[in-house]
Structure formats: structure tokens, C-alpha cells
Amino acid sequence: MRYLFLSSCEKNFIHRIISEGHRLDGRNYNESRNLQISFGSEYGSCIVSLGETKVLAQVTCEVTQPKQIRPNEGILYINVEISPMAAPQFEANRQTDLTVYLNRLLEKCYKDSKCIDLESLCIVVEEKVWSLRVDIKVLNHAGNLVECASIAALTSLAHFKRPDVTRSGDSVIIHTLVEKDPIPTVLYHYPVCLTFAIFQNNILLSDPSFIEECVCASGTEEVNSSGGLLVVGMNQYRELCLLNLSGAALYDSSIVHKAIKSAADRCKEIVDTVKKTIMNDDTMRQKRVRINFSDIITSDHVLSLNKKDLNIRLKNYNADLPKCDDEEMIEEFEDEKPEPSKYDVVPSLPQTAEIIAKKGASTWIEISSESDED
Amino acid sequence: MGAEEQNIKEFKLKPMKCELNFLSKSDGSAILSQGETVALASVNGPLDVKMQSQSIEKSTLEVLFCSKGGKPSVGDRYKENIIRQTCETAILSSLYPRTAITITIQELEDYGGFLSCCLNTACLALVNSGVAMRHVFAAVSCALDDRGNILLEPTQQQLETARATMNFVFDSRQKSLVTSFTEGAFSEDTYKEALARCRSASDLVFSFYRDIVTKYSKVIG
Numbered sequence: 001m002r003y004l005f006l007s008s009c010e011k012n013f014i015h016r017i018i019s020e021g022h023r024l025d026g027r028n029y030n031e032s033r034n035l036q037i038s039f040g041s042e043y044g045s046c047i048v049s050l051g052e053t054k055v056l057a058q059v060t061c062e063v064t065q066p067k068q069i070r071p072n073e074g075i076l077y078i079n080v081e082i083s084p085m086a087a088p089q090f091e092a093n094r095q096t097d098l099t100v101y102l103n104r105l106l107e108k109c110y111k112d113s114k115c116i117d118l119e120s121l122c123i124v125v126e127e128k129v130w131s132l133r134v135d136i137k138v139l140n141h142a143g144n145l146v147e148c149a150s151i152a153a154l155t156s157l158a159h160f161k162r163p164d165v166t167r168s169g170d171s172v173i174i175h176t177l178v179e180k181d182p183i184p185t186v187l188y189h190y191p192v193c194l195t196f197a198i199f200q201n202n203i204l205l206s207d208p209s210f211i212e213e214c215v216c217a218s219g220t221e222e223v224n225s226s227g228g229l230l231v232v233g234m235n236q237y238r239e240l241c242l243l244n245l246s247g248a249a250l251y252d253s254s255i256v257h258k259a260i261k262s263a264a265d266r267c268k269e270i271v272d273t274v275k276k277t278i279m280n281d282d283t284m285r286q287k288r289v290r291i292n293f294s295d296i297i298t299s300d301h302v303l304s305l306n307k308k309d310l311n312i313r314l315k316n317y318n319a320d321l322p323k324c325d326d327e328e329m330i331e332e333f334e335d336e337k338p339e340p341s342k343y344d345v346v347p348s349l350p351q352t353a354e355i356i357a358k359k360g361a362s363t364w365i366e367i368s369s370e371s372d373e374d
Numbered sequence: 375m376g377a378e379e380q381n382i383k384e385f386k387l388k389p390m391k392c393e394l395n396f397l398s399k400s401d402g403s404a405i406l407s408q409g410e411t412v413a414l415a416s417v418n419g420p421l422d423v424k425m426q427s428q429s430i431e432k433s434t435l436e437v438l439f440c441s442k443g444g445k446p447s448v449g450d451r452y453k454e455n456i457i458r459q460t461c462e463t464a465i466l467s468s469l470y471p472r473t474a475i476t477i478t479i480q481e482l483e484d485y486g487g488f489l490s491c492c493l494n495t496a497c498l499a500l501v502n503s504g505v506a507m508r509h510v511f512a513a514v515s516c517a518l519d520d521r522g523n524i525l526l527e528p529t530q531q532q533l534e535t536a537r538a539t540m541n542f543v544f545d546s547r548q549k550s551l552v553t554s555f556t557e558g559a560f561s562e563d564t565y566k567e568a569l570a571r572c573r574s575a576s577d578l579v580f581s582f583y584r585d586i587v588t589k590y591s592k593v594i595g
Binding site for chain 1: 391392393397398399400401403405406407410412414416418421436438440442443444476478480482483485589
């Protein structure tokens with residue numbers, strides 16, 4: 001792995017703005033990034049994006065021999081891969097600490113919490129069982145991989161359907177999807193891992209971005225009390241499935257309680273979204289709408305740099321839609337411009353703007369400085 | 375636009391959809407769908423490289439192909455090899471000595487013509503990353519059915535019954551052949567005819583590239 005270094009300058013800056021109550025992208029401490037789930041054409045394939053972090057998950061199944069100690073249970077196998085696509089510092093076909101860490105956390109969350117009914121995957125005791133393999137590929141690593149990967153794993157498992165099987169005497173027939181309707185996986189509960197970044201041992205940030213993840217565990221000359229990352233695994237019934245702390249030891253246990261409390265609400269929210277999107281997808285499939293990953297390609301969102309929108313919010317600047325009194329100014333600008341622009345600058349998040357291709361005439365928005373403190 | 379649509383119908387190329395800058399952490403990335411086949415590519419580079427794979431004359435090109443699920447197979451290595459050899463001819467690697475350029479390709483959907491879709495995606499990602507190139511390249515695939523008809527951009531059902539499949543990659547300057555890989559049995563004349571038809575169909579792919587690049591280069595970052 002090629003290492004990524006952060007300057008003390010950056011670290012100090014992040015520490016300072018966070019202690020002052022701000023985050024780089026303008027979120028509150030317990031605000032998460034936008035969650036998006038899209039499905040592929042096969043059962044059990046999905047791309048989950050949490051802000052800019054993108055993860056692809058695919059569930060496949062095959063018939064294998066069960067383990068000797070558990071002759072009547074199917075097998076669940078989770079495999080995480082981080083390719084150079086995720087970020088330039090990763091190398092191809094190399095297991096890094098991060099890969100092992102992610103794999104172990106997901107195994108704890110989905111295998112050890114016994115959320116999947118493995119006994120229903122049995123075909124013939126001691127001879128044939130279904131083995132489910134969840135392949136998780138990280139497409140873009142922009143922080144909080146654990147949460148994004150766990151949502152992807154959960155969604156793909158819940159979305160997956162295995163082919164139906166009939167037993168007649170000694171022979172076992174596996175039906176194709178056309179012959180018989182496939183069977184969905186049975187999930188007892190839906191656990192999700194959430195990440196919290198702990199800064200200076202008392203500030204709790206939910207859904208940390210890449211830079212916040214890097215900075216939280218390291219102290220600097222200015223700030224010597226360091227924090228760490230806390231992963232909370234919880235299901236929709238507010239039951240705790242997993243806790244993992246990396247980084248410095250905590251000397252205040254109340255922060256864990258605080259994290260669990262806010263995780264409970266967020267988990268419920270995520271599981272509801274996952275269930276709703278799967279329901280929607282199911283009704284679409286029943287109407288024979290062809291669902292494909294090509295649906296995520298949009299042509300109306302054009303960017304020349306590889307940044308979705310300004311990911312740094314400016315505190316003192318506001319993008320406002322044009323008001324009636326600005327009309328004169330707009331005309332003035334349009335006179336100067338021989339060809340009207342095809343792209344609009346529209347305010348998206350509060351205090352951010354992005355460029356979107358539009359067919360209509362261009363509109364101007366005013367970006368004004370509100371305070372003159374300097 | 376009308377003439378173009380007619381051409382598409384004539385050549386029966388699948389509708390293409392593309393988005394550049396799909397990934398924020400890579401230097402260049404593209405997601406391309408050709409019909410129902412979808413691939414995602416990211417380009418990083420020039421980066422520093424390990425001593426043993428460093429070349430003092432040119433940059434090393436590393437290509438990684440990731441399938442959607444299951445274990446990596448020999449077929450994946452074969453695809454990597456074809457993509458690497460094709461991209462090596464296109465990239466001006468002598469401009470970046472002692473460095474590496476990595477191309478990572480992720481399979482998203484495979485409904486026929488997957489390898490040519492991968493090559494086109496890789497080309498768009500390279501263009502997006504700003505790596506210096508001699509030329510861009512376009513891949514077109516075709517299949518030979520039982521009656522000996524040449525089908526451009528075959529669907530999956532057509533591929534299953536096809537007698538042979540052929541894939542061609544052309545450069546943008548002289549439309550000369552860069553890469554060709556075939557499977558199955560066919561006569562020399564059929565090969566020549568398929569080559570000629572794919573060559574004229576590659577014009578559509580190049581004009582699609584041009585549309586995409588003009589669309590994206592006009593936007594202010």
C-alpha cells in the first residue's frame with residue numbers, strides 16, 4: 001500500500017474547526033451523507049453510495065458440502081475487495097489491514113449475529129447445502145467504508161433470491177428462474193454497522209468523511225488528546241450486535257452510550273430505506289420493467305472535474321436564486337455573452353452550488369458575501 | 375441528429391450512455407452502457423511504481439479487471455491482457471518515464487459485447503484522466519450466425535447461437551486495426567467483410583466520444 005500522508009497543517013485545521021462546531025462539508029455532528037441504493041439486473045446485486053463513497057455488492061450461490069460440525073446449515077461467505085479503483089493508494093490483489101478489518105467486521109455483523117436463517121439453506125443433510133457468497137467491491141473510498149459496505153451487504157442479501165430446488169428420491173433438481181419462482185433469503189433481523197469518529201475524546205461525529213477518519217485518531221502538537229473510530233452494529237429492533245473501537249482508549253464511557261443512542265435512530269432509518277427500496281424494486285420487476293445498472297448513468301449532471309459539487313461549504317457565502325430586482329443585471333450579463341450557457345448553476349445543499357446541464361435558458365444566481373469580518 | 379439515428383439503425387449499434395467523473399477519488403473515470411452491458415473504469419496515474427516493474431524509458435501500464443462476483447478466473451486475466459495491449463499502443467507512455475498508470479475495470483452487467491464495452495470505457499476514462507494519447511480507440515464486436523450473416527453488436531441470445539464472434543479495435547486517425555480477437559470458425563472473406571463493416575461502424579463510436587467530450591469540456595469546474 002502506498003501511504004497517504006496528511007500535513008500537520010491539515011490536521012490542525014480539521015481539529016480546530018471540529019472543536020468549534022463545524023465540519024468541512026457543512027454537516028452537523030450527527031448528520032449523515034445522502035444514501036442511495038440502486039439495483040442491477042440480477043437478484044442480489046446493488047450499488048450503494050453514501051455521499052461519494054460507493055460500494056458494489058453481489059451475492060452468488062452454489063451447492064456445496066456442509067461443514068462437518070454443522071451438517072444441516074448452509075454457508076455464508078463474505079469477501080471484501082479494495083482495488084486501486086477505490087483510491088490510488090491501494091494496490092491490486094493485495095490484502096491490506098483495511099480489507100481484513102472490513103471483512104472481519106462484516107462477518108461479525110452478519111454471521112455471528114445469526115441474522116440469516118442458515119438452516120433454510122440446507123438441501124440434503126450432510127450432503128448438499130447452499131453456500132452464499134457476498135462479494136463486496138469498493139468503487140470509491142471517500143470515508144466511512146464500514147457503513148457503506150454493511151448497507152450494501154445487507155441490501156444485496158435481502159434482495160437476493162436463490163433458485164428453487166425439488167427433491168425426488170436421491171436426485172435433486174435445481175430449477176431455473178424461468179421454471180419456478182426463486183426463493184428469497186430469510187432474514188431474522190437487519191443489522192447495520194455505523195461508524196462514529198471520536199474527536200478529542202468528547203466530540204462524536206456520525207458518518208465521518210475520509211479526511212475526518214484519517215485525522216480523528218492522530219493527535220498533533222496543538223491537540224494532544226486523540227480519539228478514534230467507534231463502529232456500532234445494531235438492528236432495527238435497537239439490539240446491539242457489534243461494537244468495535246479503534247484508536248485511543250476512551251476514558252469516558254458516556255460517549256459510547258451517546259453513540260448507541262444516536263445509532264438506534266439511524267439504524268431504523270436505514271433499514272426502513274433498504275426495505276422500501278427492495279419493495280419498490282420488487283413491484284417494478286413484477287411489472288416486468290427491466291432494471292439495469294445503466295439506470296444510474298445520468299446525462300443531466302455534467303461536471304468537468306471529478307468532484308460532485310463543491311464539497312466545502314462556505315460559511316459566509318450564500319447562493320440565492322435571482323430575484324426580480326436583479327433582472328436588469330441579468331440582461332446586462334446576457335448581452336455580454338454571445339451564446340447562452342447550456343448549464344445552470346443551481347443551489348443544491350445549503351450554501352453550495354453545482355452545475356447542471358439544462359435545456360432551458362440560463363439563469364444567474366448571485367453569490368454574495370454576507371459578512372465583512374476580515 | 376436525424377442522420378445519425380438512421381445510421382445507428384442501419385448498423386444496429388446498441389444505444390450508448392456514458393457518464394464521466396463517476397468516481398471522485400480517481401484521476402479519471404467513466405461508466406458506459408452499451409445496450410444492457412455496463413462497465414465502469416477508473417484511471418490513476420502517473421503514479422510512483424515499485425522498483426522491479428519500473429521502466430526508465432516509459433511508464434508501466436497496469437490493468438486490473440474485476441468481475442462482479444465469484445473468484446478471479448483465467449478469463450479475467452485474458453481480458454486484462456487484451457485491454458493492456460490495446461491501451462499500451464494508445465498511451466504516449468514515453469512522456470511519463472519511471473511511473474505507472476493503472477486502469478481498473480469493474481464489470482457491472484454483461485449482456486453480450488462485454489469486452490468491447492470494457493475497451494470503450496477504458497478509452498473514455500483515459501481521455502477523462504488527461505493522460506497523453508496518440509489516438510483514441512473504439513471497439514466494435516460482431517457475431518456470425520448459423521446462416522453466415524454478420525450481426526453487429528450481438529445480443530446475448532445471438533451470441534449463444536453464434537458460430538463465431540469477432541472483436542475489432544480501431545484507432546481514430548487512420549481507422550487502422552489495433553487489436554483483433556476472434557472465436558470460432560469462419561472463412562477469410564467473412565473476416566474481411568466483418569472487418570469492413572465494423573470499421574464503418576466504429577465511426578459512430580468515435581462521434582459518440584466526440585459528443586461526450588464536447589459536452590464535458592464546456593463546463594467550468
